[in-house]
Amino acid sequence: MSERLLTVNDLNVRYGKVEALYGASLSVDRGTIVSVIGPNGAGKSTLLNAVMGVLPSRGIIEFCGNNMGNVSIERRVAQGLCLVPETRELFSQMSVEDNLELGAFTRYRRGDKGIRATLDSVFKLFPRLEQRRSQMAGSLSGGERQMLALGRALMCQPTLLMLDEPSLGLAPLIVKEILNNISSLRSTGVSILLIEQNARAALQISDYGYVLENGEIALEGPSRELANNPRVIESYLGIGGVEAKIEC
Amino acid sequence: MDFQTLLILAQDAVTNSAIYALLALSLILVFGVTRVIFVAQGEFVSYGALTLASLQMGVMPGTVWLLLMLAGIAAVMETFRLLTSGAGQELPRSLATVLVPPLVIAGLVKVCTPLHLPLGWQVLLTMLIVMPMGPLLYRVAFRPLADATVLVLLIAAVAVHFVLVGLGLLFFGAEGVRTPPFSDAQFQFGFLSVSGQSLWVYVASSVFIALLAWFFNKTLYGKALRAVAFNRNGARLVGISPHLAGTFSFALASAIGCLSGVLIGPVTTLYYDSGFLIGLKGFVGAIVGGMASYPLAAFGALIVGFSESFSSFWLSGYKDVVVFTMIIPVLLWRSLSTVHYEEEE
Ligand SMILES: Nc1ncnc2c1ncn2[C@@H]1O[C@H](COP(=O)(O)OP(=O)(O)O)[C@@H](O)[C@H]1O
Ligand SMILES: [Mg+2]
Numbered sequence: 001m002s003e004r005l006l007t008v009n010d011l012n013v014r015y016g017k018v019e020a021l022y023g024a025s026l027s028v029d030r031g032t033i034v035s036v037i038g039p040n041g042a043g044k045s046t047l048l049n050a051v052m053g054v055l056p057s058r059g060i061i062e063f064c065g066n067n068m069g070n071v072s073i074e075r076r077v078a079q080g081l082c083l084v085p086e087t088r089e090l091f092s093q094m095s096v097e098d099n100l101e102l103g104a105f106t107r108y109r110r111g112d113k114g115i116r117a118t119l120d121s122v123f124k125l126f127p128r129l130e131q132r133r134s135q136m137a138g139s140l141s142g143g144e145r146q147m148l149a150l151g152r153a154l155m156c157q158p159t160l161l162m163l164d165e166p167s168l169g170l171a172p173l174i175v176k177e178i179l180n181n182i183s184s185l186r187s188t189g190v191s192i193l194l195i196e197q198n199a200r201a202a203l204q205i206s207d208y209g210y211v212l213e214n215g216e217i218a219l220e221g222p223s224r225e226l227a228n229n230p231r232v233i234e235s236y237l238g239i240g241g242v243e244a245k246i247e248c
Numbered sequence: 249m250d251f252q253t254l255l256i257l258a259q260d261a262v263t264n265s266a267i268y269a270l271l272a273l274s275l276i277l278v279f280g281v282t283r284v285i286f287v288a289q290g291e292f293v294s295y296g297a298l299t300l301a302s303l304q305m306g307v308m309p310g311t312v313w314l315l316l317m318l319a320g321i322a323a324v325m326e327t328f329r330l331l332t333s334g335a336g337q338e339l340p341r342s343l344a345t346v347l348v349p350p351l352v353i354a355g356l357v358k359v360c361t362p363l364h365l366p367l368g369w370q371v372l373l374t375m376l377i378v379m380p381m382g383p384l385l386y387r388v389a390f391r392p393l394a395d396a397t398v399l400v401l402l403i404a405a406v407a408v409h410f411v412l413v414g415l416g417l418l419f420f421g422a423e424g425v426r427t428p429p430f431s432d433a434q435f436q437f438g439f440l441s442v443s444g445q446s447l448w449v450y451v452a453s454s455v456f457i458a459l460l461a462w463f464f465n466k467t468l469y470g471k472a473l474r475a476v477a478f479n480r481n482g483a484r485l486v487g488i489s490p491h492l493a494g495t496f497s498f499a500l501a502s503a504i505g506c507l508s509g510v511l512i513g514p515v516t517t518l519y520y521d522s523g524f525l526i527g528l529k530g531f532v533g534a535i536v537g538g539m540a541s542y543p544l545a546a547f548g549a550l551i552v553g554f555s556e557s558f559s560s561f562w563l564s565g566y567k568d569v570v571v572f573t574m575i576i577p578v579l580l581w582r583s584l585s586t587v588h589y590e591e592e593e
Contacts, residue, residue, distance in 0.1 A: 052485070054481075054484075054485075070333055070334060070335070072489070073484045073485065073487075074484060074487045074488065074489040077484075077485065077486065077487030078487055082485075083485055085481075085485065087481075089479055089481050089482030089485055090479075090482060091474075091475050091478050091479055091482055091483075092478070092479075093478050094471070094474065094475065094478065098471050098475075101468060101471065102468070102471055102472060102475050102483075102486050102488070103486050105468065105472055105486050105487050105488050106486075106487035108468050109487075152486065156486065156487065
């Protein structure tokens with residue numbers, strides 16, 4: 001039985017009067033990739049933002065056994081929780097390298113000596129970032145921005161990495177590359193909570209999956225089973241969807 | 249106007265510009281990081297000069313009491329915040345960081361004031377007294393308003409300005425002071441005669457600007473401050489606390505203000521309320537830089553310095569009018585020429 005990393009229990013989030021998430025519960029075990037799929041507007045981003053503390057929420061969020069109720073975003077980052085939001089939030093007027101270095105800010109404050117090594121490993125994972133290291137982040141292409149957002153998050157050596165639609169707006173070929181990168185992260189020991197529109201690919205690279213509809217968890221199960229569930233096939237796997245070739 | 253006069257005016261202009269540039273830089277920094285248009289920045293200039301003057305006379309400067317008072321208020325606020333948010337276990341550490349440095353500094357000043365230390369040490373003491381006021385003011389007046397609009401923050405800054413000026417009058421009286429120069433030397437470069445003090449101003453402000461450039465471009469803390477100014481949400485997501493950044497930027501603001509006061513104390517007579525006008529001229533420089541660009545702001549400070557110095561020759565009664573009227577064409581030009589970028593994606 002593997003160790004529980006994140007437990008979300010009965011989470012409610014509202015925007016003013018509009019309830020965007022009700023009674024959502026999910027969990028992520030250490031060393032696994034968990035995906036959340038669902039249609040546009042289901043509340044997927046809301047879920048991640050609430051777990052990160054960007055949005056206020058009611059309910060229980062437990063990370064590494066600690067209640068995150070009153071914990072600020074910065075502290076969550078320092079404890080190893082890291083979010084790549086849908087909007088990426090890069091520092092576009094700063095260089096690629098500065099963006100990456102800033103990703104390791106909390107480690108730097110702790111006096112961590114391994115930051116250089118992490119930078120090298122991020123460059124190894126995304127050689128294109130190394131070529132563009134002194135270019136402004138704002139001048140990168142969509143795919144490169146996504147790599148930079150991922151790389152910046154990896155720089156803080158998260159225990160749990162939360163990715164909000166990493167393939168959003170990317171060309172199919174680049175989607176494949178990014179998803180391959182994500183599934184290769186598994187070997188580094190990081191756990192991932194992945195949100196994807198691209199349900200087929202998400203279920204292929206994840207161990208466990210949830211289906212979020214209208215702010216509620218409608219279905220859950222091991223990814224392989226979900227991928228064979230008639231309802232999932234009909235709603236999410238029917239047409240389109242990029243086949244992700246997993247190379248590891 | 250003969251060549252000699254021109255040189256003297258230009259020299260004056262450069263001296264003042266250096267100070268305005270420093271102030272403009274810190275205004276931009278504080279605005280970027282905290283969205284506060286910190287009109288009270290100039291008060292640190294007067295406090296710096298007046299505190300140094302008090303130390304010179306062997307009198308305990310009133311600013312020490314302000315420092316202790318701010319620390320006390322900050323401690324009460326911090327206690328309240330931690331207890332109501334259920335983080336009582338952090339209280340001792342938090343109180344220690346708020347209270348201990350001001351108490352140590354006050355003790356040090358008490359001991360050192362009667363000793364008539366050399367000027368260098370008195371300058372250091374002055375910096376020690378004035379610099380912590382920035383972070384404490386941030387804690388007391390601005391941090392509780394962190395999510396407020398720019399307008400509300402500006403109103404708070406104006407209130408802080410009035411309080412600080414009032415306290416300045418209380419502590420130092422209405423008398424102006426001129427502190428002794430760092431150096432009495434006169435240097436002759438061809439036609440140009442430069443006073444040792446002016447040279448001090450150039451060198452010290454250039455060194456400080458170079459240090460700031462290094463800090464913002466080369467160190468991770470400096471980059472983190474810039475990151476907060478560029479993208480607050482992004483900064484939080486990499487673990488940079490906006491409060492930490494705010495504290496840092498206010499520390500720089502008070503340090504820069506105090507340094508400016510100490511540097512120009514010997515060349516200008518400073519009163520308890522002189523800082524405001526000086527700060528405002530730095531602000532004009534910052535506006536030329538669009539409250540965002542450091543090099544443009546430094547350029548703006550040069551324009552301010554030169555127009556002030558030359559208008560004081562031709563239209564001495566109107567020199568401030570000339571300087572502040574300059575804002576209008578600058579704002580017009582900026583509003584016509586600036587491309588309004590979308591926020592982050
Ligand atoms: N800032 C907001 N204010 C009001 N409603 C919002 C806001 N953000 C999202 N919503 C609503 O919350 C619901 C869930 O949105 P979101 O979490 O972004 O969905 P998803 O990421 O699954 O596409 C949607 O109905 C959306 O309209
Ligand atoms: Mg979304």
